[in-house]
Amino acid sequence: MSVPKDLKYTEEHEWVRFEEDRAVIGITDYAQEALGEIVFVELPVEGEELVQGDSFGAAESTKAVSELFAPVSGEIAEVNDLLVDSPELVNADPYGDGWIVKIHTDELDKSEVESLLDPSGYEELIEDEEDA
C-alpha cells in the first residue's frame, strides 16, 4: 500500500499535495483498493466554495459509494475532467492522473493544514483499520 511521504492525508482517506497556489486532492491507494473498480466519480464544478469537511463529490465502485470531503477550505480551481470518461484512473494512478480536484490556496488557513495527518499518522490509521 503506497503512502507517499510528500503528501498530507485525512481520516476519510483523501490525500493533499500543496503546490504553488493550489492544493491537489485525490483518494489514497488504500481507499481505491478498498473500494474496488471505480466506475463513476461525481465531480463538483469549478468555482464552488468548499469549507473543510464539506462533501464535494463521490467515488463509486460497483458495490460501494465513498463520499469525498474537502481536506481544506477554498474555491475549486480545477476538476479532473478525465475522470468523466475514465474513472478507472483513480484505481490505476491514485496519486497522479487519478487526482480529483484542485483548490485555490491563496487564503489557506494554516490551522487546517496542521489538522491533516502526516504520512506516518496515516499509515497508523490504515493499520488500525486493517486490524479492525
Added chain:
Amino acid sequence: MTYTPLYETHKSFGAKMIDFAGWKLPLQFEGIKREHMAVRTACGLFDVSHMGEIEITGTQAEAFCQKLNTNDMAGLRDGRARYGLFCYPDGGAIDDLITYRFSAEHFLVCVNASNTEKVYRWVGDNCEGFDVEIIDASSAYAQIAVQGPRSVSVMERALGEGSVRDFPRFSFRILEGDAVGVIAARTGYTGEDGFELFVPAGDAVGIWEKLFESGSEFGIALCGLGARDTLRMEAGYPLYGNELDEKTTPVEAGLNRYVKMDKGDFIGRDVLLEQVESGAARESIGFKMLDRGVPRHGYGVVKNGKKIGEVTSGTMSPVLGIGVGIASVASGEVKCGDEIGVEIRGDVRKAVSSEFPLHKDGMS
C-alpha cells in the same frame, strides 16, 4: 463461514474474496467490468456453490410441489426446469427458485443461499399429509455456471462433442462419461445462453479446471459475484433481498407470469389472485439514467416532483456505460419511456423508464 470446494482454486487464481450469506465467495478475479463483458460477448465461469438444493421425493412429490409453488409443477415435463416462487399465505415471497423435475416423484429445488434454511424449514412445516421425503442436499453439490454466447462451444470442448446437443432452454439431464453424475441444466442468471451444473462436491475442482482449460480458446473468464450482480441487473432478474422479500409479493415484483392461477390451489393464491385482478399497490420497473450518476438500492424515485417509489437495485451498466436500475414504484404511475427522477445525494437526476433487458440499445 462456509467454504465451497473451489475455495483454494479461487485463491490460487488471485480472486478477491467476500463474505456472502455465510459463504466465502469470489467477488472478482480480474475485474468486474472485464468479467461482465466476457459473459456478454464470450463466456464466463462462476462458482455458485452457495446456492441451496432441496430434494423432494415420494409418491406425492408433484402434488406437494404444486401446493408450495406459484408456478405450475404438474404441467412441467420430466427433465424440465421452471422458475417460480414459494409464498406465505399473505403472498409475501419466501424465496424465488428454480424447480427441476426428474419425475412426478422426484423434484430438486434450487434456492438462494441466504434462504436455504428458511425454505427447508418451510417445506418441512407444510408437508403433513403428503407422502414425501425432504432432504437438504446443499452440501452434497457444488454448483458451477457456464454463461455466455460461447457456452455451448465450451461445454462441448470440455465434455465431448454432442454432449449438449438437443438441449433446449430450461431442460436438464444427468451427464455421463467424464462428468458422470453431473446434473447439467440450460439455465442461468445473466441474460445470456448458458448452463448451470450441479456437481458432486468431490468432483468440483476437476470439472472447474476442465471447463476453464477448454474455455481458453473461446475467451472464457473466471467470474465473481460482482459480475453476477451487474449481469442480472441488466437482464432485469430479481434478487431476493432487493426486488423480493417477505413483504413483497411476486405480483408487486412484476413476476405475474410465474404465478399460475388456473393450476389449482397453492399457498398465497388468494392474496395473489386479488392483486392480479384488482391491481397491486406497487410494481417493478426498469430504468436507464439520462443524467450522470449511479442509482443505488434505497434511492428515491420521483415523477413530476412527486415521490413514487424507490430504487431496488442499480449499477453502472458495463455494456452501456450509464447508470441502470430496477425500481419499485406506485402502480400505474409510470409507462415505459416516461421520464422519471432518481434522488442521488439530495439531487434529482433524470432517468427514463425502460424495458428489460436494459443493456440492449435504445432509450426506452
